[in-house]
Amino acid sequence: MSIADFTLILHPMLAVVFVFPLIGIATALAWQTRQRRLTVESKAKSKIPPVVGSEHLSIGRWLAAGVIGVALLGVSAPIIRKMILNGTFAEEPGRAAFVGLMIVLTAASAVMLYRATPAHWRGIFATLTGMGLIILGCQPEVFRRGYEWYTSHYYFGIVAALLMILSVAVVPDIYKDKQKRWRRAHAALNAIAVLLFIGQGFTGARDLLEIPLSWQNPYVSELYAKQCQTQECVVLPASEVPDSAE
Ligand code: HEM
Numbered sequence: 001m002s003i004a005d006f007t008l009i010l011h012p013m014l015a016v017v018f019v020f021p022l023i024g025i026a027t028a029l030a031w032q033t034r035q036r037r038l039t040v041e042s043k044a045k046s047k048i049p050p051v052v053g054s055e056h057l058s059i060g061r062w063l064a065a066g067v068i069g070v071a072l073l074g075v076s077a078p079i080i081r082k083m084i085l086n087g088t089f090a091e092e093p094g095r096a097a098f099v100g101l102m103i104v105l106t107a108a109s110a111v112m113l114y115r116a117t118p119a120h121w122r123g124i125f126a127t128l129t130g131m132g133l134i135i136l137g138c139q140p141e142v143f144r145r146g147y148e149w150y151t152s153h154y155y156f157g158i159v160a161a162l163l164m165i166l167s168v169a170v171v172p173d174i175y176k177d178k179q180k181r182w183r184r185a186h187a188a189l190n191a192i193a194v195l196l197f198i199g200q201g202f203t204g205a206r207d208l209l210e211i212p213l214s215w216q217n218p219y220v221s222e223l224y225a226k227q228c229q230t231q232e233c234v235v236l237p238a239s240e241v242p243d244s245a246e
């Protein structure tokens, strides 16, 4: 397998092997955390152990790190791959350096978000991490499917990553807030995140079927160039099309 193909498969592999199992565990523990809280608040005895909340938190921290990581990889891999193929490092060295810097700064902001305790630092590093992902996602190499945004792997993925960043940033507020507004907001927003994750499974699998491996690329590019999804056509790789047929 070529390095380019490996970089294409690395992101879905990490999502399937690492992130999706964590989504299942975090969601199951979230449900139990809520059930236990409601039972205890109604003065009944709960069979769910008190430790379930902190277990949800520790799995949640791994989950958020996984989602931020795969989203960063998801945008960085195609940018770097396409920059190498298109010779962008020579043509636009400034932008290439900027992208490299953004990848490092985004990862560093995420690490700092995990270390920060005061509210203003949590806010600052959460904003920087989210901005880093969005700025990288705005690069022309990233396929955003803007014409069909409602089935876009990019938009769903970025929103899911932003929700995970927010979850990490507000942990102390969830515990501090006696009126449970943060707790309720967290549960409601992450119910949406679970739906987005299901969407990511669907749109990601579709994208894997659409993006060719490198040996298939010359044929598949022609399929798109000739719009074979809407009309019958015969496909030859661009390099084998006779001059007179062009
Ligand atoms: C699949 C993603 C997630 C879902 C569906 C989810 C949902 C929930 C729910 C339903 C609760 C209980 C709310 C209640 O008591 O009514 C909860 C509690 C909590 N969640 Fe999450 N959450 C997710 C991810 C995360 C992440 C990524 C973090 C932070 C890293 C996090 C931190 C917390 C904390 C600190 C609590 C309070 C736990 C306690 O009471 O000890 N959650 N979450």
Ligand code: HEM
Pocket: 007, 008, 011, 012, 015, 016, 019, 067, 070, 071, 072, 074, 075, 077, 078, 142, 143, 144, 153, 154, 157, 158, 160, 161, 197, 200, 201, 203, 204, 205, 207, 208, 211
């Ligand atoms: C937590 C789940 C996931 C998140 C947050 C996520 C996020 C992203 C983001 C932000 C991108 C860059 C935009 C784009 O090219 O569409 C991307 C790319 C991609 N994703 Fe995901 N994704 C997730 C799960 C998956 C899954 C389960 C699959 C497939 C089974 C998948 C397959 C892909 C593919 C094929 C690409 C293009 C990568 C490339 O060109 O190198 N993703 N993902």
